[in-house]
Amino acid sequence: EMLVKSLSSAKNQLDKKGYAMNRARTYAGNLLVAWTIGFLMVTPALPATKVKALLKQMTLEEKVGQMTQVSLELVSEGGAAEVKVPHRLDPARLREALLNYHVGSILNVATSAHPVPHWRDIITTIQDIATKESRLGIPVLYGIDAVHGANYTKDATLFPQSIAMAATWNVELMKQCAAITAYEVRACGIPWNFNPMLDMARLPVWPRFWETLGEDPYLASQMSAAYVNGLQGDDRQVAQADKVAACLKHYLGYGLPATGKDRTPAWIPDKLLAEVYVPPFRAAIDAGAKTVMVNSGQVNGLPVHASHYYLTELLRHDLGFSGVAVSDWADINNLCVRDHVAANNKEAVYMAVMAGIDMSMVPLDYTFYSDLIQLVREGRVPMRRIDEAVGRILQLKADLGLFENPYPDSTLTRIASIEHERINRQAVAESVTLLKNDNGILPLAKNSRVLITGPNADRLSVLNGGWTITWQGNREELYPSDKKTIKAAVMYKLGRESVLYEPAVSYDTELNINNAVAIAAQSDVFLACLGEEPYCETPGNIDDLTLPDAQLHLVESLAKTGKPVVLVLSEGRPRIVDQIVNQCQAIIMVYLPVMVGGTVLADILFGDVNASGKLSFTYPRSVNNFT
Numbered sequence: 001e002m003l004v005k006s007l008s009s010a011k012n013q014l015d016k017k018g019y020a021m022n023r024a025r026t027y028a029g030n031l032l033v034a035w036t037i038g039f040l041m042v043t044p045a046l047p048a049t050k051v052k053a054l055l056k057q058m059t060l061e062e063k064v065g066q067m068t069q070v071s072l073e074l075v076s077e078g079g080a081a082e083v084k085v086p087h088r089l090d091p092a093r094l095r096e097a098l099l100n101y102h103v104g105s106i107l108n109v110a111t112s113a114h115p116v117p118h119w120r121d122i123i124t125t126i127q128d129i130a131t132k133e134s135r136l137g138i139p140v141l142y143g144i145d146a147v148h149g150a151n152y153t154k155d156a157t158l159f160p161q162s163i164a165m166a167a168t169w170n171v172e173l174m175k176q177c178a179a180i181t182a183y184e185v186r187a188c189g190i191p192w193n194f195n196p197m198l199d200m201a202r203l204p205v206w207p208r209f210w211e212t213l214g215e216d217p218y219l220a221s222q223m224s225a226a227y228v229n230g231l232q233g234d235d236r237q238v239a240q241a242d243k244v245a246a247c248l249k250h251y252l253g254y255g256l257p258a259t260g261k262d263r264t265p266a267w268i269p270d271k272l273l274a275e276v277y278v279p280p281f282r283a284a285i286d287a288g289a290k291t292v293m294v295n296s297g298q299v300n301g302l303p304v305h306a307s308h309y310y311l312t313e314l315l316r317h318d319l320g321f322s323g324v325a326v327s328d329w330a331d332i333n334n335l336c337v338r339d340h341v342a343a344n345n346k347e348a349v350y351m352a353v354m355a356g357i358d359m360s361m362v363p364l365d366y367t368f369y370s371d372l373i374q375l376v377r378e379g380r381v382p383m384r385r386i387d388e389a390v391g392r393i394l395q396l397k398a399d400l401g402l403f404e405n406p407y408p409d410s411t412l413t414r415i416a417s418i419e420h421e422r423i424n425r426q427a428v429a430e431s432v433t434l435l436k437n438d439n440g441i442l443p444l445a446k447n448s449r450v451l452i453t454g455p456n457a458d459r460l461s462v463l464n465g466g467w468t469i470t471w472q473g474n475r476e477e478l479y480p481s482d483k484k485t486i487k488a489a490v491m492y493k494l495g496r497e498s499v500l501y502e503p504a505v506s507y508d509t510e511l512n513i514n515n516a517v518a519i520a521a522q523s524d525v526f527l528a529c530l531g532e533e534p535y536c537e538t539p540g541n542i543d544d545l546t547l548p549d550a551q552l553h554l555v556e557s558l559a560k561t562g563k564p565v566v567l568v569l570s571e572g573r574p575r576i577v578d579q580i581v582n583q584c585q586a587i588i589m590v591y592l593p594v595m596v597g598g599t600v601l602a603d604i605l606f607g608d609v610n611a612s613g614k615l616s617f618t619y620p621r622s623v624n625n626f627t
Helices: 002-017 027-036 049-057 060-066 091-100 116-132 162-168 171-186 217-232 270-277 279-286 308-318 345-355 367-377 383-399 418-431 486-494 513-518 549-559 597-605
Strands: 068-071 105-107 141-144 245-251 291-294 324-326 433-437 450-453 499-502 525-531 565-570 586-589
Touching (some): 049 383, 060 068, 060 367, 091 116, 141 383, 162 217, 162 418, 171 418, 245 279, 367 383, 450 486, 486 499, 486 525, 513 549, 525 549, 565 597
Parallel strands (some): 291 324, 450 525, 565 586
Antiparallel strands (some): 433 586
């Protein structure tokens, strides 16, 4: 009788919160059924015997250390303030992290993409100290943002960015790309991938638009489940040598900030949240995803990092998630310095841990560690909450097989193999989307003389975007010399004598449009390669979705010559081009097709490959016009 009354009260409280989901409304009834069949959904599965025994041996300091994640910079030569290049670990800093602060997780790349041997050296050194010099020998859990292949591994297979993969509408292909990503990441000794990104592409100006799987919750759900299965395996045995743990991000509602700027507050009606933003997470959790990363911002006035409702009631009670919830970069501290809901970092730590955060991506100091220890000693954070979080972390490490073997597997040698590259080219070919083709101008004849112009014609970085080699992906000098830009790929296909080149404009400045027009008579067709520079997260914020005037003016000037214009858009979000649409005979959207994008585009332009991609989002005709 008391149980029934308690469940009825729980149901009433959920109803008052106004969350418009049938499963949330019937939470109490579902919970009662769970009791009757002997399984309580809100209680995580009991840890393995080894995990339980290990927990009993651990001190408070060792437990809080497991909940602490720091960035590689902090344990590298030069430290967080100025990490040195070339990259090297600092043994003293590393021992301080692992032995003094008992740090349980490390992330990031520190400088730029490392060769596989260097990654293996990093992981081996870390695990040697963690497992051989610490009291309990607990291995470190290393995480990386491998969002389109092993993008922080030199010479790895890089796949089209997520918005392009969504354009393939090919669930099995998505799974294959994820499996290759898992193989090449785990070959480095890294068992945890901060992907897939499950925010929705409902706001074109948002700078992380290209990291999503489109605007449709059904498509995103199918693709996200396939991606998780590719990373973790259909049998979910992530201890296998070529599998990694998935991390769903960014839970929840990150992708609809009211300002369009990154990490700013979102206002999302409950019905929209339930019908559009929750389903991809539900599908990926049902597929067995091991971890989630939390939304940096606020939803409906509530910072998600401080929300017991989002992190415990919805995530664990309703969606049934039982894995590790990790914060995003410095976002517990942001509850104080940005969101102003906590008086200081200590109060922010209290709010986040009690809301449901298991691990803090601190990432560049030990404030979380010291503040949480003090909170436990003061009796404000109960030990049962610490044990719950640490139990989940240790169970993840056990699931990944790190207690048995935390070291890189040197037998994983098929980095960027012929088969991996074949699947990559297929992904690019199936993603490229033909938006316009008046009078069947495409494919072009192979005896055409082509004038190639525009700021994106002769750069590899613009085909890759952020999270490529470096965080912003904009270090052109770091890109491989054996990959072809659009210009180089077309020249290779047609012969140098058949291609003219004049960049004419930068992204927002006219350079020499008159020169492009002057040589127009020597060509049969113009290939205008327009779009965006590489960017990632906040540096990609813009105030106007319209493509800069300089690029639009280039097409207008070329069109006046009477020669046909083929517009190629390489961009991470749908920039407004309505002003020049009628002046282009063909328009091709290549999104961010990565290293082989130029080569595949040349095959498409001249009829050797079919452009079969389909938009996964609404391309707006004009600013604020999405019909």
